[in-house]
Amino acid sequence: MRSWIYAVMASVVLTCGLLTSAVSAAPGPDEILTDPREEAQAQALYDVLRCVVCQSQALSHSDAPLAADMRAVVRERVQAGDSHQDVLDYMQARYGDYVLLSPPLQGNTIALWVWPFLALFLGAIGVVAYIRHQTGRSVPQELSEADSAAARALMEEEGRE
Template identity: 50%
Template structure:
């Protein structure tokens, strides 16, 4: 029973991320378009949240702006372009691959490769046998034998 309660809470928590009632469009098809756009836009004052997930006042303003632009008859692309023009590529949860965003796209891959290379060389180095020592000179060998004889 407890598992069912947890599962139900998890499933119904998605409703908490929906737009507030005063933001909703009357036409369900237009509202579906707005929700789709909301899911692709970053809340610029939150960390890694879409405006659909955020309760921040700026996220609410962006949700209202999206719905206003859709109600004006703009396409999804026109709405996205308008918001990107105002806030920059940062507002997109998946920024386009271009010169100024290459670091964002390349850093995770580079970090993974560097980590794998570091692990490879670390593990490879730890498996090497100890370097063979140079043969002892006759004087050194005599000194070692004397010490061993004295001990016993």
């Protein structure tokens, strides 16, 4: 009976925690632009820019103080009339390629693009090699006449006892 009560209490606490984190991540009144077109552009930029202190979180999902500062810079650039690409270029020049959630394919980022495919390829080779190794071990071998006769003798001997 008590475990049921604890489960309900835990789910209530978890739900409250999730709701609190969702509310804290919502933009404040000072983070919303008055022009709907500019607000849409800023929101689109928040989704493609990374918070540089968080672990691969977009600006739109981060509640870190630096992310709030980065969103303020984006809003300033959008209000100044910069295009989507102009803001991306500015942020990339200021924070480096890491600020982009999808970094460009360059010499210094080639490993970021190649590594997942290389890991998948090497994993597939490993799986194929493992399966071949296992199937080679599980194939029954033909018994020689002497082994067959010895097995028959053992089976007859077991049947007599």
